[in-house]
Amino acid sequence: MGSITGLYQCPGCSKPISYRSSEANTLVCSCGTVVSRLKSGAMSSLAVAVVAFPEDYIQTGTSGKRNGVRFEVIGRCRLWLDEAVYNYWTVIFDNGSICYLAEGYGLYAFHTPLEQRVTASNFSIKNAGTGSELNLLGEGDYLYHGKDTVVKIEVEGECIIPGQPRDVRIYNFSSYTGLHLQFLEWAPDALTAYRVEYIKPGDLELANTNDAALRGKEFKCPVCKISIQVKTFPYAQSCSCTNCGNHFSLHNSIDFKKSGKDKFDDNALSIPLGAKGNIQGIMYEVIGYAKKEEANEYQSQWKEYILYNKIEGYAFLSEYNGHWIYLREQGDAPVVKRLNVDEIEYRLEPFKRFNTYTYKTVDTAGEFPYDIFNDGKTEVWEFISPPEMWSVEINKREGVTWFYGRYVSERKMREQFPYTLPYPSGVGVLQPGFINPLRILKAGVLAVIFMLIVHMIIGSFLQNKVLLDASYTLIDSLNTTSFVTDKFELTKRKSNLEFQIIAPVNNSWFELQANLVNAKTGEEFTVEQGVEYYTGYDGGESWSEGSTNETVYLSSIPAGTYFLQLSGTKEMFSLVNSFQIKVTYDTAMSRNFYIFLVLLLLWPVIKCIQIINKEKRRWYNSPFSAS
């Protein structure tokens, strides 16, 4: 038996049993005995419970893919922590290798046994304090997040449990380069290290899953005797009676025991429990409600709705002044040693510190994925980059938990939850519309450069053909003298003519009328331009006004054969006796560029003004608005 035949004998019922995986050592026999295969090949039973009510979305036999490689679920360890329940599904790949797919509360992560040697001692790992750093692998520091104590273990199918589990603990670390490690201490000083890789459930391509709703747990409120249904048991850790406001916390992983009562049992829910709606493509059911209040002089209150989806886990809808934020716990989150900074960065995006506070829960209804009634001094830090935010909750007992939040518009909320929702007032914390003014400046500069390049490219293709460059003498005895030029060809479908006029005016004026005549059709295009220049001496200071040269255009002239009729008119008795004229065909007009430049810059200027005003109102409620 054993390593040769692949068959082993169950120590409970003596029936033959076999393992799918050579790496798994724990197996649940059909008789209910949890069997452990020792290194020697001998079999012993483990004092570990079998999973009761296996109703999860993933089940033994579920298949999926990791980076295109197919796997099948062959069992799990379900670990009951102080305030959470996580499943460590054993998955076997086509090549026979196995690893854990840890899943719970919407978080999914592959836990692969670490091949690298851990350079830090077990003592330093087990005694790290929240926020401390350890060089775990000799290649850079890892930040310690927190420790979880396992209070109960259940198994199903095949899994890996080294020896008899005792005082099981979990230690979590993350590096500043975004790598995550978890240490599972199955017995004192018996640590197994795993590299943790978070993944979205949609990317797993899961098949053969269990889509049926959780059975939940029902019990009678000992105070008002109504039936309380905890739909997401065992993952819900606390609940509140919607009738009398009494609190219940999960005790010994089995029963809900009374732990207090709502201070104000308003139950002023805008969205009723049981309502369903789609947020970000996920259909959720509202299963809980909490009204919270900042524990400071402002005593700001907001409402939170706890959402649940069997595949995606729990989420939260937070409402303040009619503005809504959708939040979910994240495993892959910013790794920050100190939170008391003006800004943190996540994937090159800056998030500015907006608020920090502790809070108390003043009203509840429904059920919660954690013990909402024992949070005590949970410190919250909020960092925003509208419409997104990162919120981190720090609790000495529960460690550090990161939530990613995103603004949900009032329109979307009303579409999905057609109830009497509050109307928004003021500017929401994550209300979109904020653009970093530096980004606006950059966009404006890029647009100007783009427009200039196009203007110059078009300009380089223009003919700039000089049709006329001559001086004309005016007849002294006449105010107006006329001239006619030779014919010339305008070849482009449409273009312009530039007239540069120079006249020796001095405290006088000169006016030129140019008549462009199509020699074949008789069509005429006329333009007039005055040239005047005045100087004087007034109150000890000299002044001047005007210019002795001017430029004027005839625009959008169609192709054809033309000649010019020029009429120069001078002031009676002036000394102007001549003028110069230069006519250039198909030339660039800077005036066009400057007009379009002003139009282009309207958006950035107006946007900056709007944003400055909006941001003043957004940051009015922040104690860090000066930063």
Place this chain on the structure above:
Amino acid sequence: MKINFFNEESRLHPFRWFIVIAVALTGWLAYADYSGWNVFSFGNQQQWSASGPGTHHK
């Protein structure tokens, strides 16, 4: 980076209308530059034909 800036998840989404305006204005400028059109110019130029003033022959 998501190129479709009308997609809410694109980093360029806040600039969607500016991009449209910039492209439209630049296109308009390019046409005006090429065809010799003096935009927003009123009154200085007059046009005459055998049919009378202001008549345009295409």
